[in-house]
Amino acid sequence: MYDYLYIDIDLQDNITDNIQKIFLENNIKFKFVAEIDSVLKNILFLTSNKNKITENCRTIFLLDRDYDLLDCKGSYYIKNIEDIVKIYNKDIIVEWAAEIQFLAQNTLAYSKDKFDLERAERLREISCEMLSYKYKTNSETIKHIFANEVGYQTPKLENRAAIIKDNKILLVKEKSDNRWALPGGYQDVNKSIKDNVIKECGEEAGAVVKPIKIVSLLDYNKHHNYNFPLGMLKIIVLCEYISHDFKYNIETEDSNFFDFHNLPELSTTRTTFEQIQMCFDCYNNLDNWEVIFD
Incomplete structure (x- = not known):
């Protein structure tokens, strides 16, 4: 977590x-500055001026156009x-690791x-030790989750299905938290x-489906x-x-259709209200839908 936001x-x-108000609710301390003229630790600087991007602290650039x-x-x-908010509350140790x-x-x-x-292998061990220290978990467990792949490091990939029938969406009840999500x-x-x-x-819903359109490609984080x-x-x-x-299966304990205005408690690490809304928007505008992507 950062200490201060300079704007x-x-x-x-x-x-x-x-x-x-959002800053206050999330305990974000901020002040306005003309420039950053010295090295500052654990500080974020928000700007929309490319010429003000600085190495004196971590810069957040406000995009006007995607290709910026x-x-x-x-x-x-x-x-x-x-x-x-998400950047300010990021854990720097996790980011470094x-x-x-x-x-x-x-x-x-x-x-x-x-x-x-040899040096790379030791650096990999250090990254696991950093997370082991933070989460109070043995480093072998961390290594299995965090550093067990080979080749160029790439993000994971998840997919979720939006199945809508009679203006209701099919959700599954997750056994891990007893909340509901899109199957996937x-x-x-x-x-x-x-x-x-x-x-x-x-597997999760007992559903037979035909995938027809990509709704969105999102950066999960x-x-x-x-x-x-x-x-x-x-x-x-x-x-x-x-x-x-x-x-019956090992991941979910039920599946059912729900009206958009009467959704159950969602498993928000899997599915958010905004994502379900996005699915209905696509369903109701199928021919003209443009894929949403980060």
């Missing part, structure tokens, strides 16, 4: 009363000021120098997106309160309903 004084008009991110190397970038693991794994994948390989899960090896969606719907250290991409797929017959 470019040129953005003063952008910090509305509503934004200030090409000029933001080494900086965070956001489209909406309220997105600062993830970057160390990323660099170490790529070195292990591509270097031929034995000394580089991690992308399996050697399966296409379509195949994986069909499989997950069958931007839309959920839980953060994957190495990131995850989330694909939501609109499916044509054929039939369903729920059967």
Whole structure:
């Protein structure tokens, strides 16, 4: 978590009363400055001026156009000021550990120098030890979850199915938290997106479906309160309903259709209200729907 947010004084008009309320609710301390002229530790600086991006602290760049991110190397970038909340509350140790693991794994994948390989292996161990210390979990458990892959480090991939019938959406009740979510899960090896969606719907909801359209391709960490250290991409797929017959399984304990205005308690690490709304918007505007992606 960062200690303070400095905001470019040129953005003063952008910090509305509503934004200030959000900052207050999330304990974000902020002040306006003209520039950052010295090295500051654990400070964020928000600007929309590329010429003010600085190495003196961590910069957040407010995008005007998507492709502006090409000029933001080494900086965070956001489209909406309220997105600062997630960055401000980020755990820096987890972020450092993830970057160390990323660099170490790529070195292990591509270097031929034995000394580089030894150093990379030790850096990978350090990244696991950092998380072990933070979460009070043994490093072998952390390594299994966090550093057990080979090759270039990439984010995980999850897909979820939007199955709508008679203006109601099919949800499954998760055994892990007794809350409801769109059926889906991690992308399996050697399966296409379509195949994986069909499989997950069958396993979790007992549903037979035909995937017909991508609703969205989202950066999971931007839309959920839980953060994957190495990131995850989330694909939501609109499916044509054929039939369903729920059967006992190890992940879910029920499946049912729900009206948009009468949704059950959601398993928000899997599915949010905004994502369900997005699914209905796509369903009701199928021919003109443009995929939403981060």
